């Protein structure tokens with residue numbers, strides 16, 4: 001990207017000598033700042049992806065000020081976004097609009113920040129507010145399109161996106177990958193005996209257990225709702241033995257779980273099919289092997305784990 005933003009480490013403005021000079025210098029400074037802000041705003045408008053907005057901002061700020069790292073924190077994100085390498089001197093800012101808190105941005109470097117540099121930084125951060133707000137809104141929109149509204153798990157589209165990516169990554173890096181398909185046993189009887197709302201509570205509890213039993217991942221979701229009462233877990237870096245342990249843990253947790261709905265205590269069990277990626281697998285065959293294992297578990301009496 002072409003930019004004419006000043007590239008020196010510090011910001012040098014002419015030293016004022018007389019009141020006339022001072023006024024002229026101030027006018028030049030205001031003009032330079034306006035130009036800088038305009039350029040920065042134009043650059044930040046080129047994307048809605050939050051990490052990229054921050055990377056562009058960091059690159060542009062580094063052209064103007066000597067900064068070693070930028071960290072962005074927001075409780076809505078699962079992890080902080082960190083650019084560069086942290087150093088001794090820090091300054092941080094809360095990003096707020098009239099309505100929203102947009103998180104916090106921190107900068108660091110080896111040398112103290114001067115007052116003038118902090119002023120310049122604050123002015124530049126002003127250009128970051130709208131792009132961050134837009135990126136967070138975009139992120140929220142994308143996530144809600146991929147979220148199952150009842151359970152908060154990923155939906156089928158999210159599952160397909162993630163599984164495709166994880167299969168490609170596992171193959172490229174020659175790493176293990178396992179898939180668990182978890183289906184509630186005789187779920188229809190819950191609906192029939194206690195009503196659909198009771199069934200919904202059970203689905204939420206099962207989704208919660210699945211999230212607790214799966215390990216932290218970089219993916220936006222840890223569990224996916226594939227259909228009515230069927231859920232999927234993607235376990236990266238997990239061999240067949242490890243995935244069987246996770247599956248059995250889930251089965252036991254759910255067997256011991258009680259959902260309380262009105263004055264009823266509801267208990268369910270699950271059947272689980274497990275498959276681990278093999279050389280000849282693609283996303284579809286991996287999933288289909290796990291699904292077949294699930295149906296075998298159902299045929300063999302339910303409340304059990306079957307490894308493909």
Ligand SMILES: Nc1nc2c(ncn2[C@@H]2O[C@H](COP(=O)(O)OP(=O)(O)OP(=O)(O)O)[C@@H](O)[C@H]2O)c(=O)[nH]1
Nearest residue numbers: 183184185186187188189191196197199200228229
């Ligand atoms: N409460 C509730 N029920 C749902 C939802 N989606 C699907 N279902 C119900 O899930 C039930 C699935 O029933 P079946 O496919 O017969 O399976 P099952 O009773 O679990 O039996 P097996 O899988 O063979 O053990 C049906 O009664 C659906 O109406 C939902 O979002 N909420």
